[in-house]
Amino acid sequence: MYQFTYHRVDSARKAINLAEKNEDAKFLAGGMTLLPTMKQRLASPSAIIDLNPAADKLAGIEQRGRAIVIGAMTRHYDVANSKIVQDAIPALADLAGMIGDPAVRHRGTIGGSVANNDPAADYPSAVLALNATVFTNKRKIAADDFFKGLFETALEPGELITKIVFPIPSKAAYMKFPNPASRYAMVGVFVARRGKEVRVAVTGAGSNGVFRASKFEAALTAKFHVKSLEGVNASADGLNSDIHADAAYRAHLIGVMCRRAVNKANGK
Amino acid sequence: MPKVSMTVNGKAVSANVDARTLLVQFLREDLRLTGTHVGCDTSQCGCCVVHVDGKAIKSCTVLALTLEGANVTTIEGLAQDGKLHPMQEAFRENHALQCGFCTPGMIMTSVDIVNRKGNTLDEQTIRHELEGNLCRCTGYHNIVKAVAAGAEAMAK
Numbered sequence A: 001m002y003q004f005t006y007h008r009v010d011s012a013r014k015a016i017n018l019a020e021k022n023e024d025a026k027f028l029a030g031g032m033t034l035l036p037t038m039k040q041r042l043a044s045p046s047a048i049i050d051l052n053p054a055a056d057k058l059a060g061i062e063q064r065g066r067a068i069v070i071g072a073m074t075r076h077y078d079v080a081n082s083k084i085v086q087d088a089i090p091a092l093a094d095l096a097g098m099i100g101d102p103a104v105r106h107r108g109t110i111g112g113s114v115a116n117n118d119p120a121a122d123y124p125s126a127v128l129a130l131n132a133t134v135f136t137n138k139r140k141i142a143a144d145d146f147f148k149g150l151f152e153t154a155l156e157p158g159e160l161i162t163k164i165v166f167p168i169p170s171k172a173a174y175m176k177f178p179n180p181a182s183r184y185a186m187v188g189v190f191v192a193r194r195g196k197e198v199r200v201a202v203t204g205a206g207s208n209g210v211f212r213a214s215k216f217e218a219a220l221t222a223k224f225h226v227k228s229l230e231g232v233n234a235s236a237d238g239l240n241s242d243i244h245a246d247a248a249y250r251a252h253l254i255g256v257m258c259r260r261a262v263n264k265a266n267g268k
Numbered sequence B: 001m002p003k004v005s006m007t008v009n010g011k012a013v014s015a016n017v018d019a020r021t022l023l024v025q026f027l028r029e030d031l032r033l034t035g036t037h038v039g040c041d042t043s044q045c046g047c048c049v050v051h052v053d054g055k056a057i058k059s060c061t062v063l064a065l066t067l068e069g070a071n072v073t074t075i076e077g078l079a080q081d082g083k084l085h086p087m088q089e090a091f092r093e094n095h096a097l098q099c100g101f102c103t104p105g106m107i108m109t110s111v112d113i114v115n116r117k118g119n120t121l122d123e124q125t126i127r128h129e130l131e132g133n134l135c136r137c138t139g140y141h142n143i144v145k146a147v148a149a150g151a152e153a154m155a156k
Protein backbone atom coordinates (compact mmCIF):
# COMPACT_ATOMS: atom_id res chain seq x y z
CA MET A 1 0.00 0.00 0.00
CA TYR A 2 1.25 3.51 -0.79
CA GLN A 3 1.17 6.17 1.87
CA PHE A 4 -1.88 8.37 2.41
CA THR A 5 -3.14 10.83 4.98
CA TYR A 6 -5.99 9.52 7.04
CA HIS A 7 -9.03 11.60 7.95
CA ARG A 8 -11.77 10.44 10.27
CA VAL A 9 -15.08 12.25 9.75
CA ASP A 10 -18.27 12.05 11.77
CA SER A 11 -20.61 13.73 9.30
CA ALA A 12 -21.32 13.81 5.59
CA ARG A 13 -20.65 17.54 5.50
CA LYS A 14 -17.14 17.14 6.90
CA ALA A 15 -16.48 14.36 4.40
CA ILE A 16 -17.53 16.57 1.50
CA ASN A 17 -15.52 19.57 2.74
CA LEU A 18 -12.39 17.45 2.94
CA ALA A 19 -12.99 15.90 -0.46
CA GLU A 20 -13.25 19.37 -1.99
CA LYS A 21 -9.84 20.24 -0.61
CA ASN A 22 -8.11 16.98 -1.61
CA GLU A 23 -8.55 16.30 -5.28
CA ASP A 24 -7.47 12.66 -5.30
CA ALA A 25 -8.86 11.74 -1.89
CA LYS A 26 -11.10 8.68 -1.63
CA PHE A 27 -14.02 7.98 0.66
CA LEU A 28 -13.58 4.77 2.66
CA ALA A 29 -16.84 2.90 3.30
CA GLY A 30 -16.74 -0.87 3.91
CA GLY A 31 -13.27 -1.00 2.38
CA MET A 32 -14.08 -4.36 0.76
CA THR A 33 -13.07 -3.08 -2.66
CA LEU A 34 -10.94 -0.04 -1.92
CA LEU A 35 -8.52 -1.70 0.54
CA PRO A 36 -7.76 -4.78 -1.62
CA THR A 37 -7.08 -2.48 -4.59
CA MET A 38 -4.83 -0.27 -2.47
CA LYS A 39 -3.00 -3.33 -1.14
CA GLN A 40 -2.31 -4.37 -4.73
CA ARG A 41 -1.19 -0.82 -5.50
CA LEU A 42 -3.86 -0.48 -8.16
CA ALA A 43 -5.17 2.57 -6.30
CA SER A 44 -3.05 5.17 -4.53
CA PRO A 45 -5.23 7.93 -3.11
CA SER A 46 -3.28 10.69 -1.37
CA ALA A 47 -5.90 10.87 1.34
CA ILE A 48 -8.52 8.57 2.83
CA ILE A 49 -11.72 10.04 4.22
CA ASP A 50 -13.07 7.38 6.55
CA LEU A 51 -16.88 7.45 6.56
CA ASN A 52 -17.20 4.76 9.23
CA PRO A 53 -17.42 7.17 12.18
CA ALA A 54 -20.33 8.81 10.31
CA ALA A 55 -21.95 5.43 9.63
CA ASP A 56 -24.78 6.04 12.11
CA LYS A 57 -25.87 9.16 10.25
CA LEU A 58 -25.42 7.71 6.76
CA ALA A 59 -26.98 4.28 7.39
CA GLY A 60 -30.55 3.15 7.91
CA ILE A 61 -33.53 1.62 6.19
CA GLU A 62 -37.04 3.02 6.11
CA GLN A 63 -40.20 2.88 4.08
CA ARG A 64 -41.43 6.23 2.78
CA GLY A 65 -44.73 5.92 0.94
CA ARG A 66 -44.30 3.36 -1.83
CA ALA A 67 -40.51 3.37 -1.67
CA ILE A 68 -37.70 1.95 0.44
CA VAL A 69 -34.94 4.37 1.39
CA ILE A 70 -31.51 2.91 2.19
CA GLY A 71 -28.66 5.03 3.56
CA ALA A 72 -25.33 4.79 1.73
CA MET A 73 -23.42 3.30 4.69
CA THR A 74 -25.96 0.50 5.25
CA ARG A 75 -24.07 -2.82 5.31
CA HIS A 76 -25.07 -5.73 3.06
CA TYR A 77 -25.81 -7.80 6.19
CA ASP A 78 -28.33 -5.22 7.43
CA VAL A 79 -30.15 -5.04 4.08
CA ALA A 80 -30.31 -8.84 3.87
CA ASN A 81 -31.78 -9.10 7.37
CA SER A 82 -34.06 -6.04 7.34
CA LYS A 83 -37.69 -6.91 7.99
CA ILE A 84 -38.72 -3.80 6.04
CA VAL A 85 -36.77 -4.85 2.94
CA GLN A 86 -37.79 -8.51 3.26
CA ASP A 87 -41.46 -7.51 3.33
CA ALA A 88 -41.42 -4.80 0.66
CA ILE A 89 -38.74 -5.97 -1.81
CA PRO A 90 -37.71 -9.52 -0.87
CA ALA A 91 -35.63 -9.74 -4.06
CA LEU A 92 -33.40 -6.94 -2.76
CA ALA A 93 -32.88 -8.66 0.61
CA ASP A 94 -32.08 -11.91 -1.25
CA LEU A 95 -29.54 -10.11 -3.41
CA ALA A 96 -27.77 -8.55 -0.42
CA GLY A 97 -27.58 -11.99 1.20
CA MET A 98 -25.83 -13.39 -1.89
CA ILE A 99 -22.96 -10.89 -1.91
CA GLY A 100 -19.57 -12.44 -1.15
CA ASP A 101 -19.49 -14.18 2.23
CA PRO A 102 -20.65 -13.32 5.77
CA ALA A 103 -17.53 -11.32 6.66
CA VAL A 104 -17.79 -9.26 3.46
CA ARG A 105 -21.49 -8.62 4.13
CA HIS A 106 -20.75 -7.44 7.66
CA ARG A 107 -18.66 -4.55 6.34
CA GLY A 108 -19.50 -3.86 2.68
CA THR A 109 -22.00 -1.06 2.04
CA ILE A 110 -24.62 -0.35 -0.61
CA GLY A 111 -23.15 3.11 -1.30
CA GLY A 112 -19.68 1.68 -1.86
CA SER A 113 -20.95 -1.02 -4.15
CA VAL A 114 -23.03 1.32 -6.30
CA ALA A 115 -20.30 4.01 -6.44
CA ASN A 116 -17.75 1.41 -7.44
CA ASN A 117 -19.90 -0.07 -10.27
CA ASP A 118 -17.87 -3.25 -10.63
CA PRO A 119 -19.14 -4.99 -13.79
CA ALA A 120 -19.70 -8.17 -11.74
CA ALA A 121 -21.30 -6.54 -8.68
CA ASP A 122 -24.86 -7.39 -7.68
CA TYR A 123 -26.42 -4.11 -6.47
CA PRO A 124 -26.13 -2.22 -9.79
CA SER A 125 -28.61 -4.69 -11.31
CA ALA A 126 -31.14 -3.95 -8.54
CA VAL A 127 -30.71 -0.20 -8.86
CA LEU A 128 -31.28 -0.39 -12.63
CA ALA A 129 -34.14 -2.94 -12.67
CA LEU A 130 -36.02 -1.31 -9.79
CA ASN A 131 -35.56 2.12 -11.39
CA ALA A 132 -34.05 3.45 -8.18
CA THR A 133 -32.82 7.00 -7.62
CA VAL A 134 -29.32 7.68 -6.30
CA PHE A 135 -29.19 10.70 -3.97
CA THR A 136 -25.90 12.53 -3.51
CA ASN A 137 -24.86 15.61 -1.56
CA LYS A 138 -25.56 17.63 -4.72
CA ARG A 139 -28.46 16.09 -6.64
CA LYS A 140 -30.51 13.04 -7.43
CA ILE A 141 -29.59 10.78 -10.31
CA ALA A 142 -31.97 8.34 -12.03
CA ALA A 143 -30.68 4.78 -12.38
CA ASP A 144 -30.72 5.01 -16.19
CA ASP A 145 -28.32 7.98 -16.02
CA PHE A 146 -26.08 6.68 -13.26
CA PHE A 147 -24.05 3.73 -14.61
CA LYS A 148 -21.62 4.81 -17.31
CA GLY A 149 -19.47 1.76 -18.03
CA LEU A 150 -16.73 -0.26 -16.31
CA PHE A 151 -16.21 1.22 -12.83
CA GLU A 152 -17.64 4.49 -14.25
CA THR A 153 -20.64 6.35 -12.86
CA ALA A 154 -22.21 9.79 -13.16
CA LEU A 155 -20.57 10.75 -9.84
CA GLU A 156 -18.22 13.72 -10.00
CA PRO A 157 -14.98 13.78 -8.02
CA GLY A 158 -15.79 14.40 -4.36
CA GLU A 159 -19.50 13.70 -4.79
CA LEU A 160 -20.93 11.56 -2.00
CA ILE A 161 -23.83 9.12 -2.30
CA THR A 162 -26.06 9.71 0.71
CA LYS A 163 -28.96 7.33 0.05
CA ILE A 164 -30.70 5.23 -2.57
CA VAL A 165 -34.45 5.21 -3.02
CA PHE A 166 -36.07 2.06 -4.43
CA PRO A 167 -39.71 2.22 -5.60
CA ILE A 168 -41.53 -0.91 -4.41
CA PRO A 169 -42.29 -3.24 -7.36
CA SER A 170 -45.33 -5.50 -7.61
CA LYS A 171 -43.06 -8.42 -8.52
CA ALA A 172 -39.30 -8.86 -8.56
CA ALA A 173 -36.58 -11.48 -8.30
CA TYR A 174 -32.82 -11.76 -8.66
CA MET A 175 -31.00 -14.84 -9.91
CA LYS A 176 -27.24 -15.10 -9.83
CA PHE A 177 -24.79 -17.58 -11.26
CA PRO A 178 -21.82 -16.91 -8.97
CA ASN A 179 -18.19 -17.44 -9.78
CA PRO A 180 -17.42 -20.21 -7.29
CA ALA A 181 -14.12 -18.67 -6.17
CA SER A 182 -14.91 -14.96 -5.83
CA ARG A 183 -18.73 -15.22 -5.37
CA TYR A 184 -19.12 -12.27 -7.76
CA ALA A 185 -21.75 -12.66 -10.47
CA MET A 186 -20.66 -14.45 -13.62
CA VAL A 187 -24.16 -13.53 -14.70
CA GLY A 188 -26.87 -12.02 -12.53
CA VAL A 189 -30.34 -11.06 -13.76
CA PHE A 190 -32.75 -8.83 -11.85
CA VAL A 191 -36.34 -8.68 -13.15
CA ALA A 192 -38.90 -6.24 -11.78
CA ARG A 193 -42.45 -5.34 -12.67
CA ARG A 194 -44.12 -2.15 -11.49
CA GLY A 195 -47.48 -1.14 -12.92
CA LYS A 196 -47.22 -2.03 -16.60
CA GLU A 197 -43.47 -1.55 -16.79
CA VAL A 198 -41.09 -4.51 -16.74
CA ARG A 199 -37.35 -3.92 -16.38
CA VAL A 200 -34.64 -6.55 -16.74
CA ALA A 201 -31.09 -5.69 -15.69
CA VAL A 202 -28.07 -7.90 -16.34
CA THR A 203 -24.82 -7.78 -14.39
CA GLY A 204 -21.61 -9.80 -14.66
CA ALA A 205 -21.97 -10.28 -18.40
CA GLY A 206 -21.59 -6.97 -20.21
CA SER A 207 -18.11 -5.79 -21.16
CA ASN A 208 -19.41 -2.30 -20.41
CA GLY A 209 -20.96 -3.16 -17.05
CA VAL A 210 -24.59 -3.53 -16.04
CA PHE A 211 -27.21 -3.10 -18.80
CA ARG A 212 -30.92 -3.51 -19.51
CA ALA A 213 -32.01 -6.43 -21.70
CA SER A 214 -34.58 -4.73 -23.91
CA LYS A 215 -35.67 -7.83 -25.86
CA PHE A 216 -36.52 -9.60 -22.63
CA GLU A 217 -38.26 -6.49 -21.28
CA ALA A 218 -40.46 -6.20 -24.38
CA ALA A 219 -41.46 -9.86 -24.27
CA LEU A 220 -42.27 -9.72 -20.56
CA THR A 221 -44.19 -6.44 -20.83
CA ALA A 222 -46.66 -8.20 -23.14
CA LYS A 223 -47.20 -10.85 -20.46
CA PHE A 224 -45.12 -11.35 -17.33
CA HIS A 225 -44.74 -15.08 -17.72
CA VAL A 226 -41.85 -17.35 -18.53
CA LYS A 227 -43.72 -18.55 -21.65
CA SER A 228 -43.36 -15.06 -23.12
CA LEU A 229 -39.63 -15.75 -23.32
CA GLU A 230 -39.96 -18.65 -25.76
CA GLY A 231 -37.49 -17.99 -28.56
CA VAL A 232 -36.06 -14.91 -26.83
CA ASN A 233 -32.26 -15.17 -26.56
CA ALA A 234 -29.50 -12.79 -25.57
CA SER A 235 -26.89 -11.88 -28.15
CA ALA A 236 -23.24 -12.55 -27.32
CA ASP A 237 -22.21 -9.19 -28.84
CA GLY A 238 -20.64 -6.93 -26.25
CA LEU A 239 -20.45 -9.63 -23.59
CA ASN A 240 -17.33 -10.56 -21.63
CA SER A 241 -15.11 -13.49 -22.46
CA ASP A 242 -12.60 -14.60 -19.83
CA ILE A 243 -11.20 -17.78 -18.33
CA HIS A 244 -14.44 -18.34 -16.42
CA ALA A 245 -16.86 -18.16 -19.33
CA ASP A 246 -16.91 -17.03 -22.95
CA ALA A 247 -19.43 -14.57 -24.36
CA ALA A 248 -21.65 -17.28 -25.87
CA TYR A 249 -21.91 -19.08 -22.55
CA ARG A 250 -22.69 -15.83 -20.74
CA ALA A 251 -25.40 -15.07 -23.32
CA HIS A 252 -26.89 -18.47 -22.65
CA LEU A 253 -26.77 -17.87 -18.88
CA ILE A 254 -28.65 -14.57 -19.27
CA GLY A 255 -31.57 -16.50 -20.76
CA VAL A 256 -31.45 -19.17 -18.06
CA MET A 257 -31.14 -16.72 -15.16
CA CYS A 258 -33.89 -14.49 -16.57
CA ARG A 259 -36.32 -17.40 -16.88
CA ARG A 260 -35.53 -18.54 -13.34
CA ALA A 261 -35.99 -15.00 -12.06
CA VAL A 262 -39.38 -14.63 -13.77
CA ASN A 263 -40.54 -17.94 -12.29
CA LYS A 264 -39.35 -16.89 -8.87
CA ALA A 265 -41.03 -13.49 -9.15
CA ASN A 266 -44.26 -15.30 -10.06
CA GLY A 267 -43.91 -17.47 -6.98
CA LYS A 268 -43.02 -20.62 -8.91
CA MET B 1 1.83 8.78 13.57
CA PRO B 2 -1.89 8.75 14.46
CA LYS B 3 -2.97 6.99 17.62
CA VAL B 4 -5.54 4.22 17.86
CA SER B 5 -7.18 2.71 20.94
CA MET B 6 -9.40 -0.34 21.13
CA THR B 7 -10.26 -3.29 23.34
CA VAL B 8 -8.72 -6.61 22.31
CA ASN B 9 -9.79 -9.79 24.11
CA GLY B 10 -11.08 -7.67 26.99
CA LYS B 11 -7.90 -5.62 27.40
CA ALA B 12 -7.59 -1.92 26.55
CA VAL B 13 -4.75 -1.34 24.07
CA SER B 14 -3.47 1.69 22.21
CA ALA B 15 -0.57 2.48 19.92
CA ASN B 16 0.70 5.00 17.41
CA VAL B 17 0.45 3.39 14.02
CA ASP B 18 1.24 4.14 10.38
CA ALA B 19 -2.11 4.99 8.75
CA ARG B 20 -1.68 2.00 6.42
CA THR B 21 -1.70 -0.52 9.29
CA LEU B 22 -4.34 -3.18 8.75
CA LEU B 23 -6.06 -4.64 11.79
CA VAL B 24 -4.29 -7.95 11.20
CA GLN B 25 -0.89 -6.23 11.27
CA PHE B 26 -1.82 -4.39 14.43
CA LEU B 27 -2.82 -7.67 16.08
CA ARG B 28 0.18 -9.68 14.92
CA GLU B 29 2.97 -7.13 14.92
CA ASP B 30 2.03 -4.64 17.64
CA LEU B 31 0.17 -6.95 20.02
CA ARG B 32 2.04 -10.17 19.09
CA LEU B 33 -1.27 -12.04 18.77
CA THR B 34 -0.10 -14.32 15.98
CA GLY B 35 -3.06 -16.70 16.09
CA THR B 36 -4.77 -14.56 13.45
CA HIS B 37 -3.27 -15.60 10.10
CA VAL B 38 -2.82 -14.05 6.67
CA GLY B 39 -3.45 -16.54 3.89
CA CYS B 40 -4.00 -14.33 0.86
CA ASP B 41 -3.78 -10.78 -0.38
CA THR B 42 -7.16 -10.71 -2.10
CA SER B 43 -9.53 -10.79 0.92
CA GLN B 44 -10.81 -14.22 -0.09
CA CYS B 45 -9.38 -16.89 2.25
CA GLY B 46 -10.82 -16.01 5.67
CA CYS B 47 -7.70 -17.07 7.66
CA CYS B 48 -7.71 -13.62 9.26
CA VAL B 49 -11.30 -13.56 10.56
CA VAL B 50 -11.80 -11.96 13.98
CA HIS B 51 -14.86 -10.50 15.67
CA VAL B 52 -15.36 -6.74 15.79
CA ASP B 53 -18.20 -5.61 18.03
CA GLY B 54 -19.53 -9.16 17.91
CA LYS B 55 -19.42 -9.66 14.14
CA ALA B 56 -17.01 -11.72 12.03
CA ILE B 57 -14.88 -9.59 9.71
CA LYS B 58 -11.68 -10.02 7.71
CA SER B 59 -8.92 -8.31 9.68
CA CYS B 60 -6.77 -8.05 6.53
CA THR B 61 -9.36 -5.72 4.98
CA VAL B 62 -9.90 -3.07 7.62
CA LEU B 63 -7.60 -0.28 8.76
CA ALA B 64 -6.69 -0.35 12.44
CA LEU B 65 -7.52 3.37 12.58
CA THR B 66 -11.10 2.70 11.45
CA LEU B 67 -11.64 0.63 14.59
CA GLU B 68 -11.04 3.39 17.13
CA GLY B 69 -12.99 2.38 20.24
CA ALA B 70 -14.01 -1.02 18.87
CA ASN B 71 -14.21 -4.29 20.76
CA VAL B 72 -12.13 -7.00 19.08
CA THR B 73 -12.01 -10.72 19.85
CA THR B 74 -9.33 -12.93 18.32
CA ILE B 75 -8.80 -16.69 18.50
CA GLU B 76 -6.64 -16.10 21.59
CA GLY B 77 -9.69 -14.64 23.35
CA LEU B 78 -11.91 -17.73 23.03
CA ALA B 79 -10.47 -20.15 25.58
CA GLN B 80 -11.46 -19.30 29.15
CA ASP B 81 -9.50 -20.27 32.28
CA GLY B 82 -7.25 -22.60 30.32
CA LYS B 83 -10.21 -24.48 28.87
CA LEU B 84 -10.81 -24.61 25.12
CA HIS B 85 -13.97 -22.97 23.78
CA PRO B 86 -16.56 -25.62 22.77
CA MET B 87 -15.99 -24.81 19.08
CA GLN B 88 -12.21 -25.28 19.48
CA GLU B 89 -12.85 -28.54 21.32
CA ALA B 90 -15.18 -29.72 18.52
CA PHE B 91 -12.50 -29.02 15.87
CA ARG B 92 -10.03 -31.09 17.93
CA GLU B 93 -12.50 -33.93 18.53
CA ASN B 94 -13.56 -34.18 14.87
CA HIS B 95 -10.09 -33.94 13.37
CA ALA B 96 -11.21 -30.79 11.54
CA LEU B 97 -7.69 -29.60 10.78
CA GLN B 98 -4.51 -30.84 9.22
CA CYS B 99 -1.92 -28.10 8.87
CA GLY B 100 -4.06 -25.78 10.98
CA PHE B 101 -3.39 -22.63 8.99
CA CYS B 102 -7.05 -21.94 8.22
CA THR B 103 -8.26 -23.05 11.66
CA PRO B 104 -8.31 -19.76 13.61
CA GLY B 105 -10.39 -18.12 10.86
CA MET B 106 -12.61 -21.18 10.54
CA ILE B 107 -13.32 -21.19 14.27
CA MET B 108 -13.99 -17.45 14.50
CA THR B 109 -16.37 -17.69 11.53
CA SER B 110 -18.05 -20.76 13.03
CA VAL B 111 -18.70 -19.04 16.35
CA ASP B 112 -20.19 -16.12 14.40
CA ILE B 113 -22.46 -18.52 12.48
CA VAL B 114 -23.78 -19.91 15.77
CA ASN B 115 -24.31 -16.37 17.11
CA ARG B 116 -26.42 -15.55 14.06
CA LYS B 117 -28.12 -18.85 13.24
CA GLY B 118 -28.43 -20.69 16.53
CA ASN B 119 -27.22 -24.03 17.81
CA THR B 120 -28.85 -26.40 15.35
CA LEU B 121 -27.16 -26.13 11.98
CA ASP B 122 -27.70 -28.38 8.97
CA GLU B 123 -24.92 -29.27 6.56
CA GLN B 124 -26.16 -27.01 3.77
CA THR B 125 -26.28 -23.97 6.06
CA ILE B 126 -22.78 -24.64 7.36
CA ARG B 127 -21.28 -25.08 3.90
CA HIS B 128 -22.97 -21.92 2.64
CA GLU B 129 -21.90 -19.86 5.65
CA LEU B 130 -18.28 -21.07 5.34
CA GLU B 131 -18.00 -19.83 1.74
CA GLY B 132 -15.54 -17.13 2.78
CA ASN B 133 -13.12 -19.54 4.49
CA LEU B 134 -10.78 -21.64 2.37
CA CYS B 135 -8.99 -24.78 3.53
CA ARG B 136 -6.30 -26.37 1.38
CA CYS B 137 -6.02 -29.57 3.42
CA THR B 138 -9.11 -31.16 4.85
CA GLY B 139 -11.67 -31.24 2.03
CA TYR B 140 -14.06 -29.52 4.50
CA HIS B 141 -15.92 -32.68 5.48
CA ASN B 142 -14.65 -32.83 9.05
CA ILE B 143 -14.87 -29.07 9.42
CA VAL B 144 -18.59 -29.23 8.64
CA LYS B 145 -19.01 -32.02 11.21
CA ALA B 146 -17.07 -30.03 13.79
CA VAL B 147 -19.15 -26.89 13.30
CA ALA B 148 -22.39 -28.81 13.80
CA ALA B 149 -21.01 -30.47 16.94
CA GLY B 150 -19.48 -27.24 18.26
CA ALA B 151 -22.75 -25.39 17.69
CA GLU B 152 -24.62 -27.92 19.81
CA ALA B 153 -21.96 -27.88 22.50
CA MET B 154 -22.21 -24.08 22.68
CA ALA B 155 -25.85 -24.43 23.82
CA LYS B 156 -24.76 -26.19 27.03
Ligand SMILES: Cc1cc2nc3c(=O)[nH]c(=O)nc-3n(C[C@H](O)[C@H](O)[C@H](O)COP(=O)(O)OP(=O)(O)OC[C@H]3O[C@@H](n4cnc5c(N)ncnc54)[C@H](O)[C@@H]3O)c2cc1C
Residues within 6 Å of the ligand: A026, A027, A028, A029, A030, A031, A032, A033, A034, A035, A036, A072, A073, A098, A099, A100, A101, A104, A107, A108, A109, A110, A111, A112, A113, A115, A116, A118, A120, A121, A122, A123, A155, A159, A160, A161, A162, A182, A183, A184, A185, B042, B043, B044
Ligand atom coordinates in the same frame (compact mmCIF):
# COMPACT_ATOMS: atom_id res chain seq x y z
C1 LIG C 1 -14.09 -11.67 -1.04
C2 LIG C 1 -15.03 -10.64 -1.59
C3 LIG C 1 -16.16 -11.08 -2.28
C4 LIG C 1 -17.06 -10.16 -2.81
N1 LIG C 1 -18.16 -10.64 -3.47
C5 LIG C 1 -19.03 -9.77 -4.01
C6 LIG C 1 -20.20 -10.24 -4.68
O1 LIG C 1 -20.47 -11.44 -4.77
N2 LIG C 1 -21.03 -9.32 -5.22
C7 LIG C 1 -20.80 -7.97 -5.10
O2 LIG C 1 -21.61 -7.20 -5.59
N3 LIG C 1 -19.73 -7.50 -4.46
C8 LIG C 1 -18.84 -8.37 -3.90
N4 LIG C 1 -17.75 -7.87 -3.21
C9 LIG C 1 -17.59 -6.41 -3.10
C10 LIG C 1 -18.32 -5.87 -1.88
O3 LIG C 1 -19.70 -5.96 -2.08
C11 LIG C 1 -17.95 -4.43 -1.57
O4 LIG C 1 -18.48 -4.22 -0.31
C12 LIG C 1 -18.46 -3.35 -2.47
O5 LIG C 1 -18.18 -3.55 -3.81
C13 LIG C 1 -17.83 -2.01 -2.11
O6 LIG C 1 -18.45 -1.52 -1.00
P1 LIG C 1 -17.61 -0.97 0.23
O7 LIG C 1 -18.59 -0.40 1.17
O8 LIG C 1 -16.74 -2.05 0.75
O9 LIG C 1 -16.81 0.22 -0.44
P2 LIG C 1 -15.27 0.70 -0.40
O10 LIG C 1 -14.38 -0.43 -0.78
O11 LIG C 1 -15.01 1.38 0.90
O12 LIG C 1 -15.33 1.77 -1.54
C14 LIG C 1 -15.46 1.43 -2.90
C15 LIG C 1 -15.43 2.71 -3.77
O13 LIG C 1 -16.61 3.48 -3.59
C16 LIG C 1 -16.32 4.79 -3.09
N5 LIG C 1 -17.38 5.11 -2.14
C17 LIG C 1 -17.72 4.39 -1.02
N6 LIG C 1 -18.80 4.93 -0.43
C18 LIG C 1 -19.18 5.99 -1.18
C19 LIG C 1 -20.24 6.95 -1.10
N7 LIG C 1 -21.15 6.90 -0.11
N8 LIG C 1 -20.32 7.91 -2.06
C20 LIG C 1 -19.41 7.96 -3.07
N9 LIG C 1 -18.39 7.09 -3.21
C21 LIG C 1 -18.28 6.10 -2.28
C22 LIG C 1 -14.94 4.67 -2.48
O14 LIG C 1 -14.28 5.91 -2.48
C23 LIG C 1 -14.27 3.64 -3.39
O15 LIG C 1 -13.82 4.25 -4.55
C24 LIG C 1 -16.84 -8.77 -2.66
C25 LIG C 1 -15.71 -8.32 -1.96
C26 LIG C 1 -14.81 -9.24 -1.43
C27 LIG C 1 -13.63 -8.74 -0.68
Ligand code: FES
Residues within 6 Å of the ligand: B037, B038, B039, B040, B041, B042, B043, B044, B045, B046, B047, B048, B049, B058, B059, B060, B061
Ligand atom coordinates in the same frame (compact mmCIF):
# COMPACT_ATOMS: atom_id res chain seq x y z
S1 FES D 1 -5.86 -13.00 4.76
FE1 FES D 1 -7.09 -13.94 3.27
S2 FES D 1 -9.02 -13.03 3.68
FE2 FES D 1 -7.75 -12.02 5.07
Ligand code: FES
Residues within 6 Å of the ligand: B096, B097, B098, B099, B100, B101, B102, B103, B134, B135, B136, B137, B138
Ligand atom coordinates in the same frame (compact mmCIF):
# COMPACT_ATOMS: atom_id res chain seq x y z
S1 FES E 1 -6.06 -27.39 7.73
FE1 FES E 1 -4.53 -26.76 6.33
S2 FES E 1 -5.56 -25.10 5.34
FE2 FES E 1 -7.11 -25.94 6.52
